[in-house]
Amino acid sequence: MPMRNLGLAFVAVLLLALPAAAAAAADMTALLVVLPYGVFVLFLGGFVYRVVRWAKAPVPFRIPTTCGQEKSLPWIHNNPVENPAGPLGAIGRMAGEVFLFRSLFRNSQTEIVDGRPVYGSAKWLWFFGLMFHVSLLIAALRHLRFFTEPVVPLATGLSALDGFLEIGVPALYISDVTLLAGLVFLFLRRVVLPQVRYISLFSDYFALLLIATIAATGLLMRHFFPVDLNAVKTLAMGWVSFAPSAPADASILFYLHLCFVFVLIAWLPWSKLSHMAGIFLSPTRNQINNSRSRRHVNPWNAPVKVHTYAEYEDEFRDKMKAAGLPVEKE
């Protein structure tokens, strides 16, 4: 079953290439003018919908899934980042998560040695996961050179830094190599490890393959089948200035690259890749934990009629005394 998911994901990516190839064959450059706006609407609408739904989910209590001491008595040392009692600590914890994948750093693995479970550290997923995400971000940010005029210094700076090894012409970007290395690791992890293979879904493979095809078509354009970068820039500037015009022609690789990019962007909010927004709404990461200094009462609690011991004794005092039972009030 898990290998079927992998096969289906391969087929899905291949099927996606068909309309792009057909559009290239029929020279349908007009598609490149209108499609981005539809994709953008799906992306933005999807994220607004998901964020509003997440924000509406009731979270009446604190959910401190932490490894540190909560703030309580002054002589008990608390851990302000691990278990924050104020917003600054929560911002620090969130920043650690977003920029350094802090909780993934604590990833561990269990092995049975001589019949007993042994827990060891497992940093590879953290290392390659972080490498993959940073590389993808850098590659996407470098594309700002197509969308800004004059080109923003962030894009020029990143390109210069990224290509400083000056391997080949045009220079090979380090982030492209690390992106591919990250993708290969994440893919092999799902295929080789039986436990991970067992829980891998179609969408897990599809996301990896989609990003891999985007990177592959991009690299092919950059290093083997160059495209007219001036025409790409004119097209991209047309999109952002809401005055797009169809290019005279476009290579099939460019159609394929854009087709996969559009699918990725439109699918993002509806897929598990929406964790890029979800992380900020995750109660275990964004909540402060002040359960010891403030009483949190669930506002949706139905009123419960209680009968205290004092009331009970008032009601049955005579009978209790008659039966020889001790009472608190005579």
Ligand code: HEM
């Ligand atoms: C999710 C968004 C995107 C990702 C992850 C992505 C990824 C990549 C990668 C990895 C490369 C290889 C070379 C490099 O890193 O610069 C590349 C090249 C390229 N991409 Fe994209 N891309 C994206 C969106 C786009 C868009 C929207 C356009 C259209 C303007 C585009 C046009 C190009 C072109 C023309 C190249 C060749 C660049 C060159 O020859 O130097 N890409 N892309």
